[in-house]
Amino acid sequence: MTDVPQFLGRNLFDLDDYSAAEILYILEAAKGMKEINLREYKKIPTLRGKTVCTLFVENSTRTRMSFELAASRLSADVVSFEAPISSLGKGESLQDTIYTLDAMGIDLYCFRHSSPGSPQLVHKYSGKPVINGGDGRHAHPTQALLDIFSIWEKLGSLEGLKVAIVGDILNSRVVRSNMIGMRKLGASITVCGPRTLMPTGIEEVYGCRVEYQLAEALLDADVVMGLRMQMERMTDGLFPSLEEYSKYYVLSKDTIKYAKDDALIMHPGPMNRGVEILPEIADGKHSIIVEQVANGVAIRMALMFLILGGKA
Amino acid sequence: MKTLIKNGMVYHEGHIRKLDILIEDTLISKVGSLIEDKESKVIDAKGKHVFPGFVDIHAHLRDPGHTYKEDIVSGTHAAAHGGVTSLCAMPNTEPVVDNIATVDYVQRRAKDLGYAKVYVIAAMTKESLGKEISEMATMKAGGIVGVSDDGNCVQDAKLMLNGMRYARNFDLPVIIHAEDYSLAGRGQINAGIVATRLGLNGLTGLAEETIIARDIMLAEAAGAKLHIAHISTAHSIEMVRDAKERGLDVSCEVTPHHLILTEEACLGYDTNTKMKPPLRTEADRQACIRGLIDGTIDCIATDHAPHADFEKSREFDRAPFGIIGFETAFPALYQYLVKPGIVVLERIIEAYSLIPAQLMGLPDNNIKRGNAADITIVDLQDESFITEEFILSKSKNTPWLNQTLASKIIYTIMDGKISWQED
Numbered sequence: 001m002t003d004v005p006q007f008l009g010r011n012l013f014d015l016d017d018y019s020a021a022e023i024l025y026i027l028e029a030a031k032g033m034k035e036i037n038l039r040e041y042k043k044i045p046t047l048r049g050k051t052v053c054t055l056f057v058e059n060s061t062r063t064r065m066s067f068e069l070a071a072s073r074l075s076a077d078v079v080s081f082e083a084p085i086s087s088l089g090k091g092e093s094l095q096d097t098i099y100t101l102d103a104m105g106i107d108l109y110c111f112r113h114s115s116p117g118s119p120q121l122v123h124k125y126s127g128k129p130v131i132n133g134g135d136g137r138h139a140h141p142t143q144a145l146l147d148i149f150s151i152w153e154k155l156g157s158l159e160g161l162k163v164a165i166v167g168d169i170l171n172s173r174v175v176r177s178n179m180i181g182m183r184k185l186g187a188s189i190t191v192c193g194p195r196t197l198m199p200t201g202i203e204e205v206y207g208c209r210v211e212y213q214l215a216e217a218l219l220d221a222d223v224v225m226g227l228r229m230q231m232e233r234m235t236d237g238l239f240p241s242l243e244e245y246s247k248y249y250v251l252s253k254d255t256i257k258y259a260k261d262d263a264l265i266m267h268p269g270p271m272n273r274g275v276e277i278l279p280e281i282a283d284g285k286h287s288i289i290v291e292q293v294a295n296g297v298a299i300r301m302a303l304m305f306l307i308l309g310g311k312a
Numbered sequence: 313m314k315t316l317i318k319n320g321m322v323y324h325e326g327h328i329r330k331l332d333i334l335i336e337d338t339l340i341s342k343v344g345s346l347i348e349d350k351e352s353k354v355i356d357a358k359g360k361h362v363f364p365g366f367v368d369i370h371a372h373l374r375d376p377g378h379t380y381k382e383d384i385v386s387g388t389h390a391a392a393h394g395g396v397t398s399l400c401a402m403p404n405t406e407p408v409v410d411n412i413a414t415v416d417y418v419q420r421r422a423k424d425l426g427y428a429k430v431y432v433i434a435a436m437t438k439e440s441l442g443k444e445i446s447e448m449a450t451m452k453a454g455g456i457v458g459v460s461d462d463g464n465c466v467q468d469a470k471l472m473l474n475g476m477r478y479a480r481n482f483d484l485p486v487i488i489h490a491e492d493y494s495l496a497g498r499g500q501i502n503a504g505i506v507a508t509r510l511g512l513n514g515l516t517g518l519a520e521e522t523i524i525a526r527d528i529m530l531a532e533a534a535g536a537k538l539h540i541a542h543i544s545t546a547h548s549i550e551m552v553r554d555a556k557e558r559g560l561d562v563s564c565e566v567t568p569h570h571l572i573l574t575e576e577a578c579l580g581y582d583t584n585t586k587m588k589p590p591l592r593t594e595a596d597r598q599a600c601i602r603g604l605i606d607g608t609i610d611c612i613a614t615d616h617a618p619h620a621d622f623e624k625s626r627e628f629d630r631a632p633f634g635i636i637g638f639e640t641a642f643p644a645l646y647q648y649l650v651k652p653g654i655v656v657l658e659r660i661i662e663a664y665s666l667i668p669a670q671l672m673g674l675p676d677n678n679i680k681r682g683n684a685a686d687i688t689i690v691d692l693q694d695e696s697f698i699t700e701e702f703i704l705s706k707s708k709n710t711p712w713l714n715q716t717l718a719s720k721i722i723y724t725i726m727d728g729k730i731s732w733q734e735d
Contacts, residue, residue: 093622093625093626094626094627095622095625095626113627114629115627115628115629115630116510116511116512116581116628116629117510117511117512117581117627117628118627118628120581121625121627135511136511136512136629137511138510138511138512139511173511176511199507199508200503200504200505200507200508200514201504201505201508202508204505205505205508205509
């Protein structure tokens with residue numbers, strides 16, 4: 001007899017709170033949800049009567065849509081709260097915003113904010129479960145889960161896989177959550193980028209390998225993930241130009257040859273084609289970048305289903 | 313009026329021994345064995361420890377301007393509750409203490425209503441803007457004991473040099489909060505593995521160290537008396553050690569939290585672990601302890617920095633820096649440094665009472681005949697439960713909230729009068 005993982009009422013702040021068995025259970029659930037998304041009528045009544053709030057204090061149309069579609073397909077009521085056009089933009093504190101929303105009867109918050117650790121505050125002030133949709137550079141566990149799901153679906157397991165992640169590691173919440181989750185499932189991670197974009201002590205904190213040369217990082221990789229390079233990092237003096245960055249770190253036919261021949265190509269989006277990845281790779285036959293997006297809805301449905309205790 | 317403190321273990325001339333203390337009006341009139349005086353009110357300190365009142369030379373009373381966080385009455389009341397009899401108030405109020413009228417306000421209000429003696433540290437530059445030096449001489453004549461722009465660290469080296477030269481002219485120590493803004497950036501906690509794990513911007517020790525290096529050189533050139541506030545890294549302490557060996561007039565203080573906590577305390581995103589300079593690594597903490605023991609670090613000061621709950625209840629990177637310190641300082645130091653045998657009790661008393669008084673040119677604080685009767689009586693066997701009700705400060709922003717710390721301040725006596733008494 002194995003214990004069935006319990007998800008009811010739990011928060012998802014980051015993947016360190018979840019065991020390997022629990023992550024695998026979520027992946028299995030997402031597989032079922034993905035099947036629903038392929039139907040002509042993409043809706044099941046499982047969360048009827050529940051209310052999900054997408055509270056995005058930092059803008060992200062795509063992630064918010066993914067959460068909202070997930071909730072709708074499970075028949076939950078969805079309310080959307082975007083900071084710039086609402087009270088938070090007028091200087092109301094997060095605490096007061098949560099008290100106000102909570103009074104309207106929210107069952108689950110899907111929350112994005114530029115401040116690391118702020119999802120914990122939403123839970124603290126509402127007492128309701130919170131799914132972290134990205135908090136600053138700290139964590140983005142649903143993105144990590146959909147990335148893990150995408151690999152797991154293709155390759156059957158992450159055990160023993162070599163995953164290379166390339167780009168602005170310093171500012172990436174995606175890479176942080178992925179390192180936690182993927183390592184739990186047995187993958188080894190190498191991160192790569194210039195030293196100015198590498199956080200202090202990342203090897204020690206996350207148990208990853210750090211390479212500063214792209215060829216070294218990609219060597220024998222089973223999975224290669226590119227990260228979005230953001231223009232605004234240039235003003236911090238972290239790198240001189242997108243052009244020079246691209247010269248040394250772009251995923252192209254020339255550079256990808258160091259990885260395994262059938263290495264999966266991933267990117268959390270949105271892509272800067274020509275900067276961190278060339279179209280020849282992004283649109284190549286081993287790319288699963290578009291599937292990642294589809295899987296995002298399935299993963300978020302699975303999480304909402306499990307956390308709100310939906311009936312199968 | 314006479315008070316006789318009997319049978320206590322008294323810190324006297326560097327040692328702790330059983331002595332009695334007779335207080336007449338505001339002064340200590342006799343220290344010795346088996347003093348009897350029938351007219352006196354007697355405080356039986358049997359089994360208790362009797363120390364010179366604590367002197368906290370780095371505090372923010374928030375008055376004038378931010379009295380929802382703290383005011384002179386609540387701040388000094390909290391100080392008395394922590395055994396503090398004298399403190400130095402930092403000038404970053406609203407308006408800034410950069411003129412004689414505001415100096416006067418703080419001093420007068422403290423004198424009329426305060427539970428502790430308040431000495432004023434005024435701004436070194438007008439409005440602490442780092443543009444023009446303030447009227448230090450006038451304010452010195454009005455009673456200030458030092459100048460500092462504290463958290464508004466002077467970035468302009470030339471202005472700092474001139475400020476130091478002018479301060480020397482009027483025999484005022486220059487106190488610095490060392491922070492290079494370009495290096496500090498939007499740093500929230502120490503730049504290190506915890507910042508990496510939490511996704512928070514790191515505040516590198518280099519921000520502190522480069523300014524300390526600069527200001528030691530400037531102080532040498534100016535011949536100024538330089539006091540470095542809340543030192544926090546091993547490298548900073550090395551530079552002070554070196555400066556002292558070279559005979560420069562450089563001193564420094566360390567906070568209880570930098571002696572006791574490390575960046576690990578930030579792991580739960582508790583905004584009561586957010587302050588400047590940030591909590592550092594274990595190696596830095598050990599360097600602080602070594603520096604305190606060997607005297608490189610002269611004294612302890614809390615940097616008591618009250619912030620209201622609604623300010624600290626925000627997202628971590630939007631919450632203000634700073635924690636309160638008066639009411640936890642001695643119990644925390646006793647629990648984490650003295651009880652485990654890391655630092656001797658006598659050193660804590662020197663560093664949190666006698667030496668800071670000397671550094672800021674305050675009256676001699678030793679328990680001896682003729683000195684002001686500023687005395688703290690502590691029960692080392694008892695403990696303090698740091699609840700919101702326990703804390704008399706208007707703000708409750710301490711990392712030790714709802715924790716129990718060893719020892720309890722049971723009497724604080726300022727100028728012969730009881731400023732705090734445990735029920």
